[in-house]
Amino acid sequence: MPNAILDPTGTTAKATARAAPRAPRPASLRGKRVGLLINTKRNARPFLTELGRLLRESYDVTLTERTKVNFAVPEPEDVIKDLAAEADVIVTGVGDCGSCSAAAAADGVVFEAAGLPVAVIVTDSFRATADAMAELRGAPGFGYATTAHPVAVLTEDQVKQRAAEVLDDVVALLTS
Amino acid sequence: MTETAPEPHEAPGSGKAPDPDEAQRAIEYCYDQGWSDGLPLVPASGPLVDRFLATTDRDPEEIIGSLEQVGRDCTVRTAAINAAMAGCEPGYFPVVLAAFEALMRERAARGGGFQSTSGPAPLIVVNGPVRQELGFNTGGGAFGPGFRPNATIPRAIGLIVRNAFGIHPHVLEQATQGVPGRWSICVAENEEESPWEPFSVDGGVPAPASAVSVMLTRTCEFIDNRHTPDHADVLRDIADSVGRLGPQIFPRTPVALVLCPEHAQMFAAAGLSKSDVQHWLIEHSGRTADQLRSAGKGNVVAAGEDFHRVLSEPRQIPVIVAGAPTAAISMVVRIFGEWSGTAVQVGKKT
Numbered sequence: 001m002p003n004a005i006l007d008p009t010g011t012t013a014k015a016t017a018r019a020a021p022r023a024p025r026p027a028s029l030r031g032k033r034v035g036l037l038i039n040t041k042r043n044a045r046p047f048l049t050e051l052g053r054l055l056r057e058s059y060d061v062t063l064t065e066r067t068k069v070n071f072a073v074p075e076p077e078d079v080i081k082d083l084a085a086e087a088d089v090i091v092t093g094v095g096d097c098g099s100c101s102a103a104a105a106a107d108g109v110v111f112e113a114a115g116l117p118v119a120v121i122v123t124d125s126f127r128a129t130a131d132a133m134a135e136l137r138g139a140p141g142f143g144y145a146t147t148a149h150p151v152a153v154l155t156e157d158q159v160k161q162r163a164a165e166v167l168d169d170v171v172a173l174l175t176s
Numbered sequence: 177m178t179e180t181a182p183e184p185h186e187a188p189g190s191g192k193a194p195d196p197d198e199a200q201r202a203i204e205y206c207y208d209q210g211w212s213d214g215l216p217l218v219p220a221s222g223p224l225v226d227r228f229l230a231t232t233d234r235d236p237e238e239i240i241g242s243l244e245q246v247g248r249d250c251t252v253r254t255a256a257i258n259a260a261m262a263g264c265e266p267g268y269f270p271v272v273l274a275a276f277e278a279l280m281r282e283r284a285a286r287g288g289g290f291q292s293t294s295g296p297a298p299l300i301v302v303n304g305p306v307r308q309e310l311g312f313n314t315g316g317g318a319f320g321p322g323f324r325p326n327a328t329i330p331r332a333i334g335l336i337v338r339n340a341f342g343i344h345p346h347v348l349e350q351a352t353q354g355v356p357g358r359w360s361i362c363v364a365e366n367e368e369e370s371p372w373e374p375f376s377v378d379g380g381v382p383a384p385a386s387a388v389s390v391m392l393t394r395t396c397e398f399i400d401n402r403h404t405p406d407h408a409d410v411l412r413d414i415a416d417s418v419g420r421l422g423p424q425i426f427p428r429t430p431v432a433l434v435l436c437p438e439h440a441q442m443f444a445a446a447g448l449s450k451s452d453v454q455h456w457l458i459e460h461s462g463r464t465a466d467q468l469r470s471a472g473k474g475n476v477v478a479a480g481e482d483f484h485r486v487l488s489e490p491r492q493i494p495v496i497v498a499g500a501p502t503a504a505i506s507m508v509v510r511i512f513g514e515w516s517g518t519a520v521q522v523g524k525k526t
Binding site: 007098133 | 202205206209211219220221222223225244245246247248249250251253254257258260261287288289291292293335339340342346347348349350351
């Protein structure tokens with residue numbers, strides 16, 4: 001009987017995370033409280049601020065803003081809880097790098113599990129890493145919105161244009 | 177080394193050469209599982225991995241590193257399997273463990289660095305008698321290749337990140353271009369031809385203990401300055417590369433300075449300590465505010481600053497001596513984030 005070739009991954013079987021729950025969606029955003037979780041990447045703040053402005057204009061939402069503690073890793077639980085207490089739905093981004101796109105997806109899964117519909121925004125270069133992180137967190141097929149890469153080099157007007165372009169996708173992600 | 181078990185290249189008891197066809201099938205099996213970094217792996221068996229585990233007192237199930245964002249841990253046993261697959265000898269394993277511990281002390285390594293578009297590479301620096309005991313290259317060609325411990329120990333670290341942490345290229349690993357030499361840079365300091373104390377002493381491990389220091393890096397840039405008799409010329413030349421615009425995205429831009437023996441000895445002969453070299457470079461390495469603004473990097477310039485220094489303290493410019501006394505060629509190695517400033521002593525089996 002020859003020796004087995006050992007597995008270097010440290011996982012006994014293909015690790016299948018517990019399926020993460022998805023929050024129920026409201027029919028409309030009208031009058032809802034929107035939490036903006038800004039990841040500090042260049043142009044993320046004006047992007048989400050403009051998106052918030054458009055949501056307020058169209059749906060009369062109220063806005064709460066938070067800044068991510070560290071864009072590269074998932075947000076600490078207490079920050080998530082705080083924001084969850086002050087909002088009905090969440091918009092977060094903009095994931096435009098390896099670690100921050102994965103972290104945005106991970107945050108999204110946690111918000112959904114806490115009962116809050118979330119719209120994660122990443123640039124289209126980082127679909128693979130957002131998908132992989134969502135799957136790792138038990139949410140394969142997790143839906144998010146994309147905008148063309150790059151975002152960091154855009155002018156103020158271009159950022160506003162991008163926010164307007166992604167608005168419909170964000171609303172669709174947050175409502176039933 | 178005190179190995180008594182048969183070497184893996186010997187077919188135990190047979191006295192015959194191993195079966196190449198079987199070896200190839202085993203190598204292809206490892207590729208098929210997605211475990212390889214692209215190069216062939218040594219298929220790890222229980223008996224081989226037991227020889228790795230026998231070099232340490234640590235519990236095989238002890239967790240030696242976690243990557244919280246992906247929910248993955250690495251145990252001593254998993255590290256041993258990856259080290260075996262990387263081509264390490266069992267006797268290298270205490271160095272692998274020290275290197276991994278040193279790496280995980282880097283804030284950037286814990287905080288998403290392995291997923292980064294920067295694609296950073298660990299620079300592993302080995303000090304002490306373990307260099308001779310295990311046959312590290314301490315001379316020419318310090319950045320490789322050609323020497324088994326120097327080549328396989330960083331590869332083992334890369335395989336741990338890939339396999340134990342599950343960070344695969346194009347998926348959770350998003351390097352735009354990556355760094356040449358990623359998972360292959362392990363420098364054994366040339367203590368014998370350095371005029372100064374071993375680098376591990378700067379990291380807090382007293383000589384002559386064997387120790388490993390690790391920093392994540394973004395690239396190597398050589399300084400070829402072999403014709404001037406004036407050490408100040410060499411310092412100015414180094415400062416130009418340390419202070420260049422390209423790597424600057426934050427107010428501070430640390431580097432490791434890997435001096436060749438000739439440059440190090442030239443500085444020492446001029447009466448400069450390692451600290452003197454560091455402080456001179458801290459003072460003189462940078463670019464003017466105008467130069468930074470002209471490259472779209474005005475954001476790193478502080479208010480009222482005419483000359484922007486890229487370094488502010490010695491920990492941001494660790495100095496290592498490596499290579500052969502064959503030419504006056506040194507290397508500036510750009511650090512990703514900031515070095516922890518600590519070395520990890522290589523564990524001994526009691």
